[in-house]
Structures are given as structure tokens and as C-alpha cells.
Amino acid sequence: MRLDILKKALSNPLALAGFIIILTIFLLAMLAPLISPYDPDAINVKAILLAPSFEHWMGTDGLGRDVLSRMLHGGRISLLVGLVAVGISTLIGIILGALAGYYRGWVDTLIMRLVDIMLSIPSFFLILAVIAFLTPSIINIMIVIGVTSWMGVTRLVRAEFLSLSEREFVQASRTLGAKDARLIFTHLLPNSLTPIIVSAVLGVASAVLLESGLSFLGLGVQAPQSSWGNILTDGKEYIQFAWWLSLYPGMAILITVLGYNLLGEGLRDALDPRSGSNR
């Protein structure tokens, strides 16, 4: 059945494009230590701000480091942050959404008001405020992005649980005396998975963007470790002169986010019975 879904999703050309983009970027990032032409941190003060050439495909930065190598290694960071952050937010979202959707009553009210409160705060500023109290590091960034972006998943899971609880197979199971845990883990959760996956894929896109934004502001990944966001910052100063420092990381972020969005949309079309002509 899973294969079926994937096949259906990938029959959508845009989704297929997204899938290929993500796969390529992942492969490049995974293989970065093998395929990087240079050590990403190797400084060469004699080769500062060189334009792209056969020796340095994407040029060099203000300390003579090879931009291509830094992009490849930076990709690992950007993708890792995206995945872990979304993992955290999805986990929190599932737990809170399940509690709210299953138990309803005051639990539901409490959690949904919390969601409302969190949603009323602009998330980027919330993240900036939290980061200001912590040391900027990859781990902190992942945690902070994770714990500030679970609200959407919570709402989604709650809604799924609410509607699934009324379905016959759940009612039947309950009548047969199934315990809460059994109902949640064998009936409700597996049947809510598809929208969760879609939202997670789309969530990775925004987490990658957030990480880049934070690193751009100097609050994310710290030097000398590279990430697309901080390569972009380094390029900002010299944008009229060393365009390659801004163009390549900018393109990388754009393409990655686009890839995740295409894939996410494609999956939604394929998985959501209510959308489109697929069923």
C-alpha cells in the first residue's frame, strides 16, 4: 500500500521533480566529504575572493576557502537542521494533538488555547527571542525551531482524531472494550499518518528557510562551520563584486525549499482522498 502511494505521488510530474531534487541534494550532502574538491575550512590567504574558475567551480570566499566545498558541507548542516527540527515539532504536535483530539473536554481546551497563544506570536521573533538567551549552536537551533513550530501539526492531528473517533471501526473497537492506548496507537494514529507526513515534508522546507535566516543573522550555525545561511551573510558585503558568494547559497536554499514544497504538494494530492480526481 505504501508503495502504491509513493507511485501515485510520483506520477505527478511536479512531485517527481521535487523528489529528484531532494534526492540529489541529499546524495550531494551525504557524499560531501568524498566529492568536495577541497577541505571546506582550508584557508588560503593568497586566493581571496577568486571568481569561479575550473580550479574553484564556485569561486572562493573572503578567506580563500573553496565555496563549492563549503556549500556541500553546509548542505549537510542545513538538511540536518531541517529534518531534526521537523522531527521534534512533529513529535510534539502528535502528542499534544492526540491528547486534545482523543480526550477532548478541558484537555482539548487547554491545548488548543496554548496553540492559539503560540500562533499569535510571530514565530520568527519568538525564535529570535529564545536564541538570544541561548548560545547559538546547531543543537540549540534544531531544538528551538522544533519547539516553536509544532502548532500546525497539533491542529492537524486533533482534527484527524476528532473525525476518526466517529468512524465505525473505531466505535466498534471501543465497544469491544479496547483501551485508550490501543485505540490511539492501532487505529487513530496510523490512519492520521498521511496528512502528518505531508505536513512534515512541507515543514522541512520552512525549517531549512528558518535555519538559513538565523545563520544569516549570525544567530545560527557559527564560524568556521559553514551553512548556506552564513555563506550568504559573508557574501552580503561584497554582493556587487563577488556575486558567487550570494548566488550559489541563495540558489541552493531556493531549490531545496522548492523541492520540499513540490514533493509535499505532490504527496498531498496523492494521499488526500478529498482532493482531486485521484479517487
Next chain:
Amino acid sequence: MINLFRYRPQLRFLNTIVLNKSLITIVLGVALVGCNQPKNQIAIDYSTPYTSTEGGAMISAMTAEPSGLIYMVAGESASAAIASNIFNSLLKYNANLDLEGELAESWLISKDQKTITFKLKPNLSWADGKPLTSADVLFTWKLVIDENTRSPYASDFQLVKKADAPDPLTFSVTYDQAYAPALDSWAGLSILPEHSLKGQDIHTTSFARKPVGSNYYQLDTWKNGENITLSRNPNSVLGPANINQLITRIIPDNSAQFLELMADNIDSMGLDPIKYSRIIPSRPELQKKLNLYKELGNSYTYMGFNLKHKPFDDIRVRKAINYAIDKQEIIDGVYLGLGINIASPYKPGTRWSNPALSPYPYDPNKAKTLLLEAGFKDTDGDGIVERDGKPFAFEIITNQNKEREKSAVLIQRRLKDVGIDVKIRAIEWASFISRFIKTGDFDVVVLGWGLGLDPDQFNIWHSSQQAPGQFNFIGYNNPTIDKLLEQGRTELDPDKRMKIYHEFAQVLLEDCPIVYLSAGYGLTAIHKRVKGIANPVPPAGVGYDSHKWYIPAPFRRNVISAQ
């Protein structure tokens, strides 16, 4: 123009030059209105000679907006940059950095060297027409030492035991004992008008935004977050300036400033080495309209150890780190050669800089030997040295300044070569100061000092200056240095004084509480429409005689005029 920049850490501007007092006058102090220029002129030849004329407006840019224009309480370079065009001091430095009178016509030092008597120039007046007398000077002194004033510059003036204004043209001060930096301190104190400020709270007075001064310019308009416009003061005590209006635009981002410079919307800005030696020379259209100025600033970049933290209390460790860092690599790589390797905390080439001293050479083997002597050894083969089972690792913090961050990255690599694991953190200026420097919560800093012209560095190195907010935040405590600093302050004979500071620099170099990284050049671009700028830059800096600059009529832009 005015020496307001004694011992302050460099502010968060990207360019080290901004701290250079003379440059500030240019970079920030001279200006004109930002109007969108239609580029309809057909290639003007800016090299055509013209004679000096009055009129026109010059626009410059600054990254931070001043909190107010009373410098003694604002204490920031942005405030000084504007205020120095509005206020005068008793004394000033001339092009060759000798003191001469500004408001004072002459001054006399008593035989016992404890009393200085200033004679004011006759018929001075404020911009509003009221007379400027020695009563104003006395009032300013009382204000700066008032405990409610909370001025970071009060300590110089608290040493004055007695001040007196016996007649409108005479002002005299008496110190407990001879105080060598006295004249320099009076050259740094802007005299404020008693009639405007009497009875007001200096921290809340509206005078900070509507100042009345006596210098070449007076405040015209101040649009929050946009620009500050100065216009010529008809009652200027120093005579008229040439340029009619100085407009300073507030543009927080350095690259945005550069775009404005390229688009002809500002006339001057401070440059970093890459803009100075790479970008502008590679673009003929920029070369055609910009003059570049280079001067060795009175400032330097250093790496300082927190001497209260282990293992930096061990001189062998400090020396090892000094030997392990390749200073020339930093100068070449970060400053593109626009810096000088130094061995004393004074500007190279001045009398205070000890020519007998030479910097620590780059010698990683010596560094390894010293580390071994200090008990650091790589016992587990991971490339990092350990002592008592603990690996040698620390964090370098710096403010978000491209040059300093890059220097830190180069240091990180060199220290890894000798087995030291370094992390780097760049922090926004305000929290950098309040959370790390004032609390002493750091291992190692990369920072810069912008210095005054007097060699006295009591505030930076004396062991008594370690309270939160004071400048000896690295916790340096050396009785020999303390004694030399105390001697240097009371010695008025220039040659003896020079010897004291030469010895001071030598002890400091030997003891190695900081690693000198580079004395950088101040780099400035000024549009060629502005004429009369001395090049090569005199010792006092490119902006010291900016009142003589002029803009020939054909080169003026159409300025939106308020009149």
C-alpha cells in the same frame, strides 16, 4: 577634530577606522542631504581645478544614530562625530598633532607644574549670540565632575583640586600633583553653554537634541533614523567654514552605505580593505569619482586573555599562543596588507612607540615547547594537548565585525596546529559588552582599542581599573606596570616620559597579557567633488581641517533646501 576618543573599545562599526578620531570627523561628521539624484549629468570631469568657494552640501553616512549630542554623557563615537562639528574645546591638536589653542588663546603652566591658566580668545560667542566666557568653562568642569552626571570621562577632571574663573577671559585649574595628561584632557572636553543648561538634568535635557554650540556648524534638523543636518554657524568662533551644510545619513548597514556611495547619494564613507584595494580599483567608474585616503589610525586589534581564568594565568601558555599565531598571515589575509605588525600599544612611528621592541615571531615549534613546559601534552593522540586529563580548549568571543571574525578563524586554525581546540563566537555589540565584557565571563576576546593622543593608558592596564564597566576587563595586575603608569601620569618632561612608556611597552610585551594582531589603516573614500582635502593624509587625520574643504559650484548637487 576634538580628541574625544580616549580609551574606548571600538564600537560595532565594521571598520576599525571609525574609531580613529580624525576619521570620524570625516566618515560621520561631514554630510549632506540624501536626495535621489537623477543621473542626467554627462560625465563631469571632477579633476578640473577650481578655487575655494563657499556653499554646497556634503552628505556622509553613519551606521548608528547618536543617543544625544552631549558627548560627556553620551560617550559614543556617533555622538562625538556630530558634536565635534558643533562644540569647541579649550585646546585642539593641529595637523602635526601639536596642541594649540581653540577657545583658549594661550595657556600657562605654573612653575610647580600643578596649575594651568587658560586665557580665552576675546569676543567669543555662542551660536545664539550670547557671549562665551570662562564662566561657561567653569560650568562645564563642574558639570562633568558632578556625581549625577555619570560621565565615563569624569576621572580626568576629578583630579582637578581647584578651578577658578577670576575674569571672563581667564580660567585656571590646580591639580594635587603634576598631571601629565591634563592638557590632552582639556582638548577633549567640549565646552557647553551655561545659559542653556543651567539647572537642567544633563541626562534628560532637550539640549541633547537641540544643542547650542560655538564651532563651525549648528544643528539644523534631526530626523530620527534618517538624517542629521548641520548648517553653518554664522557666529562660529573659528570663522566661517566653506561647505554650507553637512548632512549625515543614518544607514545601519555597511553594504547599503556602499551602494549609496556608488549611486552618488553619499559623498564619503569609511571602507574596509576589500572595498579599498579590490572593489574600487577594479571599477573605473568608481575610480573616476572617488578619492581614496589611507592613514595609520591610532588604534589596534588584539587578542586578550582573561587572566583570571586558568590556564591563561600562566605566562608560558600566553607566550605559546603568541608564538603560535601568524600575525603576518592575518595582516595579509584579513587586512590585505593594510596593517602593521606591532609590539607596543602605541601607533608605530610616534615617539611613544618603542623602536627597540619587535613582535613575537611565528614559531609553532617554540609554542609547542612552551606548552609542554606548562604541562600540556597530547596523551591520547587526538591532536589536542591535555593537562591533568583535561584537553586545552577555549572560546574566542568577538563582536560581529568581519575583520575580527576572520582574524579569529585564522587564529583558530593556527592554534589547532599546536594542539589547542578553539571555538569562535561572534556576538552583537550591546550584548557582547553587557553580558561578557562587563561580567568578565569570557576566556579570550578579539577586540580593538582606539586610543587618544596622550600615551597615558592607566584606564586599560592599571590593576585598580577592574570594576565592571572599567577598561581593564582582562584582569591585568602587574605591580611594575602599575608603578610605571603612575609615574607616567605625573612626569611632565617629555623625554623622561618617553622613557617611562618605552619601558612600559617592553614589560607589557614580555608579560604578554594580550597578543597584538595588527594596527590597521583607516581607509576612507570621499567623492571628488569635495576639494581641498590634504593628501597624503597629515598625522592628525584626513578630516582635521574639513572646514577648509569646498565644493565648486558646478559639482554641487541639487539639494533639497529648507529655506
